Amino acid sequence: SQQGEEDPQALSIQEGENATMNCSYKTSINNLQWYRQNSGRGLVHLILIRSNEREKHSGRLRVTLDTSKKSSSLLITASRAADTASYFCATLKTSYDKVIFGPGTSLSVIP
Amino acid sequence: DTEVTQTPKHLVMGMTNKKSLKCEQHMGHRAMYWYKQKAKKPPELMFVYSYEKLSINESVPSRFSPECPNSSLLNLHLHALQPEDSALYLCASSQPTVTGANVLTFGAGSRLTVL
Numbered sequence: 001s002q003q004g005e006e007d008p009q010a011l012s013i014q015e016g017e018n019a020t021m022n023c024s025y026k027t028s029i030n031n032l033q034w035y036r037q038n039s040g041r042g043l044v045h046l047i048l049i050r051s052n053e054r055e056k057h058s059g060r061l062r063v064t065l066d067t068s069k070k071s072s073s074l075l076i077t078a079s080r081a082a083d084t085a086s087y088f089c090a091t092l093k094t095s096y097d098k099v100i101f102g103p104g105t106s107l108s109v110i111p
Numbered sequence: 112d113t114e115v116t117q118t119p120k121h122l123v124m125g126m127t128n129k130k131s132l133k134c135e136q137h138m139g140h141r142a143m144y145w146y147k148q149k150a151k152k153p154p155e156l157m158f159v160y161s162y163e164k165l166s167i168n169e170s171v172p173s174r175f176s177p178e179c180p181n182s183s184l185l186n187l188h189l190h191a192l193q194p195e196d197s198a199l200y201l202c203a204s205s206q207p208t209v210t211g212a213n214v215l216t217f218g219a220g221s222r223l224t225v226l
Contacts, residue, residue: 031212042115042201042217043154050212088153092213098167099144099205099215101153 005102006089012108019076021105023089024069032065033090033099034074043088046074079109114138117202117218125226126192132221134185134202143185144215145177146201154201160185161207192225199223 006023013019023032031050035043049056049065049072056063062075076083088104115136124130134143142161146154159167160179168177174196176188185202199222203215 033214035215040199040220040222042219043203043215044217045214048212048214090215098156098159099213100156104153106151 006087006105008105009103010106010108012110013079015079015081015109015111017079019079019083019107019109021074021087021089021107023072023074023102025072025089025091025102026070029067030092032063032072033092034061034063034072035088035090035101037086037088037104039085046087076107079107081109081111083107084109115202115204115216115218117200117221119221120219121222121224123224123226124189124192126194128192129188129190131189132187132200132202132223134187134218135183136204136216137183138204138206138216139182140204140206140216141182142205142207142213143179144203144205145185145187146203148199148201148220158187189223192223194225197223197225 031048033048034046036046037043047058047061047063049063060077065072086104086106089102090099092099118133144159145157147157148154156169157171158177163179174191178186199220201220202218205213205215
């Protein structure tokens with residue numbers, strides 16, 4: 001069963017614009033992670049935010065977490081064509097070895 | 112070495128064949144995973160091995176049989192598959208931490224086509 005839900009399902013923006021993706025989840029979590037997947041390839045871990053954190057930055061990425069609303073957002077600033085990919089949020093339940101992915105957002109950055 | 116290596120990259124098999132997917136990591140990770148991913152869908156968890164023992168089986172049909180020969184290797188044995196089993200099969204590994212953080216390192220995947 002999927003833990004996270006994301007919106008939008010697809011997002012198309014111009015290079016240089018910011019991209020925001022949202023993720024909602026249903027049960028309590030230990031942490032929430034974001035991954036990127038280029039077409040037909042494996043996933044790459046981007047950033048992890050713990051349940052006691054509200055915001056985290058990594059380069060052009062900014063992640064927020066609102067545990068009261070059970071939601072998270074991923075902001076990519078100054079997007080580049082190379083950011084074109086699918087982005088998935090993933091939640092970790094209380095059992096540390098079960099990572100469940102949301103449906104993902106397909107991002108297209110137009111040069 | 113920070114990679115997870117999956118072989119083969121592509122596999123075409125008939126419904127009566129027996130084949131295996133292989134996964135290898137040399138990062139010292141003690142948890143290894145198989146995920147199945149259909150087109151335009153998220154990865155779906157199939158199996159988790161922790162310290163070489165099967166810890167999670169997400170009600171996967173018995174035609175998929177995982178095996179963890181040692182801490183670096185993970186196999187997925189395939190037998191009598193159906194066309195709907197065609198998908199990208201992803202292997203991942205992680206090192207469990209006391210804080211509960213569990214970051215997965217993925218391989219590039221094995222693209223399986225069942226005829």
